[in-house]
Amino acid sequence: MSLSLEEYRSIVEQAPILIWRADTTGECNYFNEQWLAFTGRTMAQETGNGWAEGVHPDDFRRCLDIYLGHFNRRAVFEMEYRLRRHDGAYRWLFDRGVP
Secondary structure, three states: OOOOHHHHHHHHHHOOOOOEEEOOOOOEEEEOHHHHHHHOOOHHHHOEOHHHHHEOOOOHHHHHHHHHHHHHHOOOEEEEEEEEOOOOOEEEEEEEEOO
16 A cells, blocks of 8 residues: 555654655755754755755765765665754754665
């Protein structure tokens, strides 16, 4: 049994974690409310590659290399990086991506 779009959104928006989704090109096309509240940015600001603006400069290249490398192979990945919170402070995140 598959979930309807409404059921999927309900689950994702109720989850107490930051959730994002990418399309088949690798550009991000969705961030849940927890993500947007954490960053203090809008969906329009985060979509595409906008989310990367919040990655700490010291983590940026490694973060993109891991993400894009695994995305192109359609492989699961896990990584830690710092993301800028709405108040300007950076916080460590554990990110797991599944194709």
